[in-house]
Amino acid sequence: xxxxxxxxxxxxxxxxxxxxxxxxxxxxxxxxxxxxxxxxxxxxxxxxxxxxxxxxxxxxxxxxxxxxxxxxxxxxxxxxxxxxxxxxxxxxxxxxxxxxxxxxxxxxxxxxxxxxxxxxxxxxxxxxxxxxxxxxxxxxxxxxxxxxxxxxxxxxxxxxxxxxxxxxxxxxxxxxxxxxxxxxxxxxxxxxxxxxxxxxxxxxxxxxxxxxxxxxxxxxxxx
Amino acid sequence: xxxxxxxxxxxxxxxxxxxxxxxxxxxxxxxxxxxxxxxxxxxxxxxxxxxxxxxxxxxxxxxxxxxxxxxxxxxxxxxxxxxxxxxxxxxxxxxxxxxxxxxxxxxxxxxxxxxxxxxxxxxxxxxxxxxxxxxxxxxxxxxxxxxx
Numbered sequence: 001x002x003x004x005x006x007x008x009x010x011x012x013x014x015x016x017x018x019x020x021x022x023x024x025x026x027x028x029x030x031x032x033x034x035x036x037x038x039x040x041x042x043x044x045x046x047x048x049x050x051x052x053x054x055x056x057x058x059x060x061x062x063x064x065x066x067x068x069x070x071x072x073x074x075x076x077x078x079x080x081x082x083x084x085x086x087x088x089x090x091x092x093x094x095x096x097x098x099x100x101x102x103x104x105x106x107x108x109x110x111x112x113x114x115x116x117x118x119x120x121x122x123x124x125x126x127x128x129x130x131x132x133x134x135x136x137x138x139x140x141x142x143x144x145x146x147x148x149x150x151x152x153x154x155x156x157x158x159x160x161x162x163x164x165x166x167x168x169x170x171x172x173x174x175x176x177x178x179x180x181x182x183x184x185x186x187x188x189x190x191x192x193x194x195x196x197x198x199x200x201x202x203x204x205x206x207x208x209x210x211x212x213x214x215x216x217x218x219x220x221x222x223x
Numbered sequence: 224x225x226x227x228x229x230x231x232x233x234x235x236x237x238x239x240x241x242x243x244x245x246x247x248x249x250x251x252x253x254x255x256x257x258x259x260x261x262x263x264x265x266x267x268x269x270x271x272x273x274x275x276x277x278x279x280x281x282x283x284x285x286x287x288x289x290x291x292x293x294x295x296x297x298x299x300x301x302x303x304x305x306x307x308x309x310x311x312x313x314x315x316x317x318x319x320x321x322x323x324x325x326x327x328x329x330x331x332x333x334x335x336x337x338x339x340x341x342x343x344x345x346x347x348x349x350x351x352x353x354x355x356x357x358x359x360x361x362x363x364x365x366x367x368x369x370x371x
Contacts, residue, residue: 023289024288024289033234085313137319151306151308153308159306159307159308160305160306161305161306161309162305163305168344170286170287170288170297170304171286171287171288171289171294172284172286172287172309172325172326173285173286173287173324173325173327173328173329174325176287176294176328177324177327177328200283
């Protein structure tokens with residue numbers, strides 16, 4: 001291929017390096033990898049319109065034990081993790097998703113690293129797939145998939161309560177409220193000063209800013 | 224929609240005093256698929272219930288689509304939004320309990336809505352049943368929906 005050939009760059013486009021904000025975005029799946037520094041899977045997405053990128057980190061679950069709260073039993077970290085992975089597979093590789101329905105037991109690995117490798121083997125084929133992702137405010141100024149997407153019925157049956165990736169996503173009122181609150185967040189207002197608390201200080205500043213005093217100061221200068 | 228009531232004697236297992244009453248929604252005079260946001264509930268017209276293919280005790284939820292940066296309320300059975308436990312059950316008086324955060328968020332869009340089928344989803348578009356009530360017209364201007 002000659003040096004001055006456009007075919008190599010025909011699909012290249014300008015993509016902003018800024019991160020996508022909370023909301024529902026049309027994106028292209030770009031890559032799946034294990035994080036180099038953390039025990040997490042990193043899924044990279046780019047907005048279809050080039051407005052930004054999103055890197056979703058799905059953390060290695062630490063426990064397969066269900067927890068108890070005042071409202072009843074909650075799914076384990078492992079169940080939350082697997083539900084998220086299932087949604088990712090459903091959205092990015094529907095053929096694999098169908099196979100999992102019948103042969104789900106075969107899709108397993110002895111440890112986290114092997115599981116990421118297995119997942120990467122399948123999902124690498126889906127790089128370039130267009131889909132939608134749902135981002136909600138998480139800790140600090142970050143956004144990401146909703147953290148707790150699985151829940152348990154009274155009978156202890158696991159079910160998913162929201163979709164985070166795939167076509168035709170919608171927000172429930174809680175997610176929409178969280179997004180709007182984050183969008184409209186303002187710095188905390190300073191506490192108003194008590195009456196007279198800073199009057200002495202204010203008086204000192206008034207003296208300095210007095211025009212006549214400043215003029216006098218200039219007059220006293222030697223040049 | 225029919226409301227059925229009866230007395231049941233647990234000892235004799237006898238059912239007596241069966242009454243079947245046709246319950247109509249207060250919105251039925253409009254003969255339109257309307258939904259009104261009341262203080263703590265949603266009131267559905269019979270036409271809206273028919274369109275959504277709802278039965279008593281079906282769970283109904285409202286979610287939001289984002290289009291061009293604007294929210295559009297979508298109503299459907301809870302199972303259509305993946306979470307079968309979302310929303311609240313349709314009662315025999317054509318009402319759905321609707322309070323708290325979900326009510327507060329929907330109230331930004333108006334207090335009366337008409338159903339419109341778009342891409343197999345029922346959008347809730349603001350509808351003015353009282354010409355003097357300009358709250359909905361303000362919403363139309365705000366959210367740039369255009370005339371419904």
